[in-house]
Amino acid sequence: MNKDKRNSIKVVDCQVLAHYQFEAGQYILTLSSEVIANQTKPGQFVHISVSDILPMRRPISIMSVDKDNATFDLLYKVVGEGTRQLSERKIGDVISVIGPIGNGFEMTENKRPLLIGGGVGMPPMIAIAQSIKHTEYDPFAILGSEVPFPFVEKMANNGKNYQGATHTMPELEEWGIECRLASLQAYQGVFTGYVTDLAKVYLDGLSADERAQVEIYACGPHPMLNVVAILAKEYGLPCQVSLEENMACAVGGCAGCVVEVQTDSGPAMKRVCVDGPVFNAHLIF
Numbered sequence: 001m002n003k004d005k006r007n008s009i010k011v012v013d014c015q016v017l018a019h020y021q022f023e024a025g026q027y028i029l030t031l032s033s034e035v036i037a038n039q040t041k042p043g044q045f046v047h048i049s050v051s052d053i054l055p056m057r058r059p060i061s062i063m064s065v066d067k068d069n070a071t072f073d074l075l076y077k078v079v080g081e082g083t084r085q086l087s088e089r090k091i092g093d094v095i096s097v098i099g100p101i102g103n104g105f106e107m108t109e110n111k112r113p114l115l116i117g118g119g120v121g122m123p124p125m126i127a128i129a130q131s132i133k134h135t136e137y138d139p140f141a142i143l144g145s146e147v148p149f150p151f152v153e154k155m156a157n158n159g160k161n162y163q164g165a166t167h168t169m170p171e172l173e174e175w176g177i178e179c180r181l182a183s184l185q186a187y188q189g190v191f192t193g194y195v196t197d198l199a200k201v202y203l204d205g206l207s208a209d210e211r212a213q214v215e216i217y218a219c220g221p222h223p224m225l226n227v228v229a230i231l232a233k234e235y236g237l238p239c240q241v242s243l244e245e246n247m248a249c250a251v252g253g254c255a256g257c258v259v260e261v262q263t264d265s266g267p268a269m270k271r272v273c274v275d276g277p278v279f280n281a282h283l284i285f
């Protein structure tokens with residue numbers, strides 16, 4: 001771990017304040033923690049104890065924070081035993097959480113962040129959106145899902161139609177962040193196609209000057225990130241991606257999460273938990 005990161009990761013006991021279930025085994029969990037609410041950067045995650053039975057924690061991205069009320073939200077999908085046990089946590093339960101962990105996204109001088117989140121890769125994009133709301137940035141967010149979205153989509157106030165994409169996530173609309181949704185499932189108001197197809201529609205609608213201000217930020221399954229990296233290369237755009245590798249310790253000790261990254265001195269193995277989870281897409285894919 002970098003010296004400047006020492007003592008920045010805390011073990012905290014968080015109380016469950018809300019736990020909502022959505023379709024397809026998706027959950028939004030609200031936990032109390034002043035430290036995590038105040039110290040989290042977009043793209044960071046927590047390593048959460050899912051129950052008293054399973055010793056191995058699970059990594060989940062921090063989706064949003066509420067500094068006034070000292071809380072933070074996670075969005076997760078049940079995919080195995082760990083997330084299933086997490087879904088049984090009740091309001092009032094106290095959960096041990098390690099966090100905030102990892103190097104988050106770097107917001108640069110490129111003023112048009114294009115946020116692309118697929119499935120449970122949506123939370124880090126929502127975290128970026130929250131961090132740049134009401135700033136000089138002019139972002140566009142694309143959220144993709146092949147199961148019903150874990151929120152009730154609504155028509156975007158600006159009425160813009162991107163080849164059938166008219167609906168948005170209400171919270172992003174409240175934050176003044178333009179957002180459209182994509183899916184192969186032909187949901188109403190949602191772009192029918194991949195998130196990267198909708199990204200092309202958005203990019204092609206910009207002038208050359210506007211396009212030169214775009215930087216792509218993405219999180220989602222590896223095949224999606226691979227196509228995002230190709231798209232970024234095609235349009236000559238910088239691109240940061242957050243990887244979701246399996247993790248054991250999540251604090252840099254076990255090397256169980258390494259990926260190959262291109263560096264100036266050749267390929268190097270980097271730990272996703274503490275060297276990432278955010279990397280320059282062009283050095284990974």
Ligand SMILES: Cc1cc2nc3c(=O)[nH]c(=O)nc-3n(C[C@H](O)[C@H](O)[C@H](O)COP(=O)(O)OP(=O)(O)OC[C@H]3O[C@@H](n4cnc5c(N)ncnc54)[C@H](O)[C@@H]3O)c2cc1C
Pocket residue numbers: 045056058059060061062075076077078079080081082083084120121123243244245246247277
């Ligand atoms: C940085 C990061 C951020 C993430 N953010 C999110 C998010 O915001 N939302 C979300 O839904 N998902 C997120 N994920 C993915 C999430 O961590 C996995 O879906 C979750 O760990 C699955 O756990 P599971 O036990 O339900 O599934 P499983 O597939 O059963 O287990 C997950 C991993 O744990 C291992 N494992 C399970 N049990 C044992 C055991 N007894 N001994 C040893 N190994 C075991 C498995 O081999 C597997 O590698 C994120 C992952 C990373 C790395």
Ligand code: FES
Pocket residue numbers: 246247248249250251252253254255256257258271272273274
């Ligand atoms: S999970 Fe142990 S080093 Fe990353």
